[in-house]
Amino acid sequence: MRLVGEWDLPGHSGPVYALACDYERKALYSAGGDGYIAEWRCISGKQARAIARTPGAVYSLHFVPSIHHLYVGESSGIVYVLDIGQKTLRRSVRAHQSSVFGLGSHPSDPEGWSSGRDGAFVYWDTARSEPFAAVKVAAAGLRDFVLSPKMTSFLCAGRDGYVYEVGRFERSVLQRVPADPCFVVAIEASPVNELVATGGRSGVLKLWTADLELKWEVPAHTITLNTIAWHPSGRIIATGGRDRLIHLWDVQTGKKLLTLSGHLRSVNALLWISEDTLASAGDDGLVKIWHLEDSP
Numbered sequence: 001m002r003l004v005g006e007w008d009l010p011g012h013s014g015p016v017y018a019l020a021c022d023y024e025r026k027a028l029y030s031a032g033g034d035g036y037i038a039e040w041r042c043i044s045g046k047q048a049r050a051i052a053r054t055p056g057a058v059y060s061l062h063f064v065p066s067i068h069h070l071y072v073g074e075s076s077g078i079v080y081v082l083d084i085g086q087k088t089l090r091r092s093v094r095a096h097q098s099s100v101f102g103l104g105s106h107p108s109d110p111e112g113w114s115s116g117r118d119g120a121f122v123y124w125d126t127a128r129s130e131p132f133a134a135v136k137v138a139a140a141g142l143r144d145f146v147l148s149p150k151m152t153s154f155l156c157a158g159r160d161g162y163v164y165e166v167g168r169f170e171r172s173v174l175q176r177v178p179a180d181p182c183f184v185v186a187i188e189a190s191p192v193n194e195l196v197a198t199g200g201r202s203g204v205l206k207l208w209t210a211d212l213e214l215k216w217e218v219p220a221h222t223i224t225l226n227t228i229a230w231h232p233s234g235r236i237i238a239t240g241g242r243d244r245l246i247h248l249w250d251v252q253t254g255k256k257l258l259t260l261s262g263h264l265r266s267v268n269a270l271l272w273i274s275e276d277t278l279a280s281a282g283d284d285g286l287v288k289i290w291h292l293e294d295s296p
Helices: none
Strands: 002-009 016-022 027-032 036-041 049-053 058-064 069-074 078-083 088-094 100-105 111-116 120-125 130-136 142-147 153-158 162-167 173-178 184-189 195-200 204-209 214-219 225-230 236-241 245-250 256-261 267-274 277-282 287-293
Touching: 002 256, 016 277, 027 058, 027 267, 027 277, 049 078, 058 111, 069 100, 069 111, 078 100, 088 130, 111 142, 120 142, 142 184, 153 184, 153 195, 162 184, 184 225, 195 225, 195 236, 204 225, 204 236, 236 267, 236 277, 245 267
Parallel strands: 016 058, 016 267, 058 100, 100 142, 225 267
Antiparallel strands: 002 287, 016 027, 027 036, 036 049, 058 069, 069 078, 078 088, 100 111, 111 120, 120 130, 142 153, 153 162, 162 173, 184 195, 195 204, 204 214, 225 236, 236 245, 245 256, 267 277, 277 287
């Protein structure tokens, strides 16, 4: 695998913390410290426009393709639901008491979820754009989460260094597993097999089974590992960290395949927008598009 080109997408006036993609329309969304939600063309980055602005910083984004809604998680604990098709604000709800770090939805059922600095995991009805239940998971707070590969529970990144498993139907904490000596920042599940990757303040990348049994670990970044993105094939993991670097890893062996450098400050978000195109966002205010060759 090798880099064949990269594009900078300037426009934000502060750090960029979150990315989301409407794959059908080939629209890439970014948001961060300046409160603006920007829309770009996925591949070229052209035709950028600001589609909304929030009073505070935005830490999370999630696009629900079945209904064309963009969920926006803000530092105040408010979740905004934007109807992209109608170009309107559908709803704003104070779902958390502080920053919203995780947003997600079921691929086919009208279910959504959010996680926050307040330690709560919140269940949403995406058809109605409103929360209907919540579980207090970790007193120290939560960062991101992922629907487990078995789709019966959620794996939440805890600021106390644990990964918490929360039942999708039980709506309670099922177990917790130590995953980082400081705190877990990033967690992501493979799109094709029952594997989960985590990373955190220690900079170590860990690969787990769906039952949270450790398969391997590797020192990935010299300081906090902020973000993880699985390649659509499930064979490569991309990581980004506070050391300003992006690394691509072989899932089978844990070996480093490629390093991408170009961000001037911390890398906060990664998103594969096609099999050979990776988007990144950082504290330098840039969204970058990396075009790769010889992907698996």
